[in-house]
Amino acid sequence: MTGFRRAILLILAVLLPGLLGLIAESAGAAEYIDSYRSEIDIARDGQVTVTEIITVNAEGRDIRHGIFRDFPLYMMDDKGRRQKVGFELLSVLRDGEEEDFHTESVTGGTRIYMGSAETLLDPGRHTYELTYRTDRQIRFFDDHDEFYWNVTGNGWLFRIREVTVVVTLPDGVRASNTRFFTGPEGATGKDARSFGGVTSPGFVTTQPLGAQEGLTIVIAMPKGSIDQPSAYQARAYLLRDNINLIIGGSGLALVALYYLWFWCRVGRDPARGTVVPRWDAPDGLSPALVNYIDNKGFSGEGWDALSASFIDLAVKGYVTLEDLENRITVRRTDKAAGKLPTGQAALLSQLGGEGNELIIDKENGERVQKVAANFRSAIEKEHRGKYYRGNIGPIIGGLVLSLLVIAALFGFGDFDTDLAGFLIGPVFFGVFFGSMAVRLGKRAGAGRSLLRRILSVLIFATIALVGLVVLGGFVLVLLVEAVDSGQWPVFAALAGIVLINAVFFFLMGAPTPLGAKLMDGIEGLRLYLTVAEKDRLNMASAPTMSPQHFETLLPYAVALGVEKPWSETFETWLATAAAGAGASTYQPGWYHGGSFGNLGGSIGGFSSSMASTIASTIPAPKSSSSSGFSSSGSSGGGGGGGGGGGW
DSSP states (O other): OOHHHHHHHHHHHHHHHHHHHHHHHHHHHEEEEEEEEEEEEEOOTTTTEEEEEEEEEESSSSSSSSSEEEEEEEEEEETEEEEEEEEEEEEEEETTTTTTTEEETTTTTEEEEEOOOTOOSSOOOOOOOOEEEOOOOOOOOOSEEEEESSSSSSSEEEEBBBBEEEEEEOOOOOOEEEEEEEEEOOBBOOOEESOOOOOOEEEEEEOOOOOTTEEEEEEEEEEESSOOOOOOHHHHHHHHHTTHHHHHHHHHHHHHHHHHHHHHIISOOOOOOOOOOOOOOGGGGOHHHHHHHHHHHHHGGGGGHHHHHEEEEEETTTTEEOOSSSSSEEEESSSSSOOOOOHHHHHHHOOOOOTOEEEESGGGGHHHOOOOHHHHHHHHHHTTTSSOOOHHHHHHHHHHHHHHHHHHHHHHHOOOOGGGGGGHHHHHHHHHHHHHHHHHHHHHHHTHHHHHHHHHHHHHOOOOOOOOHHTTTTTHHHHHHHHTTOOOHHHHHHHHHHHHHHHHHHSOOOOOHHHHHHHOOOOOOOHHHHHHHHHTTTTOOOOOHHHHHHHHHHHHHHHTTTTTHHHHHHHHHHHGGGGHHHHHOOOTTTTTSOOOGGGGTTTHHHHHHHHHHHHHSSOOOOOOOOOOSSSSOOOOOEOOOEEEEEO
16 A cells, blocks of 8 residues: 555656646736837827737737737827827837838727737747827816826736836926826726826826727826817817818708708698589590509509409490409400590500400519509609609709718718618618608698698608618617717718708609699599598589499509599498499400409409409519727726727
């Protein structure tokens, strides 16, 4: 047993020193900052020149090519306002020799990469010496001037064994008070001590700093120690601090005024007359043209107008319609084509002679699409611009002006490219809320006066804009990021410009005087087709309901999307006419599709579904493949700051 113990002790004696050596070697191989010395010189004019001497232990893990240092380009002034500071990189050395470096923008600042991507750093200790100049780092209070400086920054990815900072004040200036803070951002730790005199105060940490910890110092000087900016410099600084707000705000106002001016000139709807019920189409318009004028262009890609035209041709005896559940057959009769509206003439010419037919189903989708395209083209060619002007010219001008403003904002403003991805939010919500505002405004203002319709659109647009601000989730993150980064004017201007373009895209178009007059007549026809039976009976000179009267107006009801109430009105009349005998005997000669015992669910249902049946036959497009001296403070406050790491 004793021999066994001796063997164990012998083995431990041999292996233990090696194990301890490996542990020590592992501990010594950690990458960290051994010393961080900052030498700061403050000039009388407020310029601050900083030399940072950073000694690191590199082991080829995070520090392979060198280190990087982030420097913020913003600080809070004495009034708590965010201001932009200057930054000029003067030199970069490594181990006493000039070192390669390059810079890139990061959120709120600049990043200096020390080293070369083509060179691997030898393991061991290396000393980097970074010298830069910055301005606007002095805070001017009523009773003193103050240098509030984050020496190391709180963003370092390595622990720091020791930090030393020495500040040289201008000739004749003496520090009246000093403070320091250590720890993570917002901490008020005191793991440091001050040294040196009042003309060159110094500070040194008494405990190592962990990753994301730093040292911040505050030096108070008598009032007037540092020259305040001149009036000219103050104006230049004001412009520099608010360039995004100036360009974004003025650009947004310019775009809004442009659209408002053109809308007042060409986009305002003419005065509308009084809407009274009528039982015929104004000026003898065809059903398709009623749909075209009422919707300021064809609704539903023209399928409603096409359906109404087929029914009108059937009622007039030029075609018959056959509903076979999954398809519709349009068959030409022997009636000679007389003088017909443009669209209907185009349909008959494509059908051909007696007995020819057009089968509307998926197998004939391409032919249906061609017939519909020729139908729409014939109507638009004859009537485009006669009843409604889209005013596309001012809209294009507004888009060009908006793009110029956005280009100026990004080209001459102070936009942080790291936040480019967040711009998707303002664009999406501007388009979404703009279109929603106009649609809701039109729906709420249908049939109302011009003033009420405008107010409806503006109210919903305002609600949309407020919704953009108060919306939770992504928008909240977006707003926080925008405010924290000082980029909120860019986001607000972009969202406002997109919103204005979306709203005026719908508002800029306006009826012509003739179009406004016809719209009043069309509204009167809609009123007659949808009014309750008891109210219709009270209308003076209103025609008596009959199968002929029902069929004459049915195409117009389809064109206006009110075929169901019109069919139900006729069905009610049939049920009472001749003690209900008419309901069982009525059968239109132009339609073959089963019994009409329930007219509202048969002919009305057929006419309302005809447009969707036609649309469903159209083949899908082919897809393509692709792929003051502060009595309070904390670590991380003041100017300077940032952090760094290895690369």
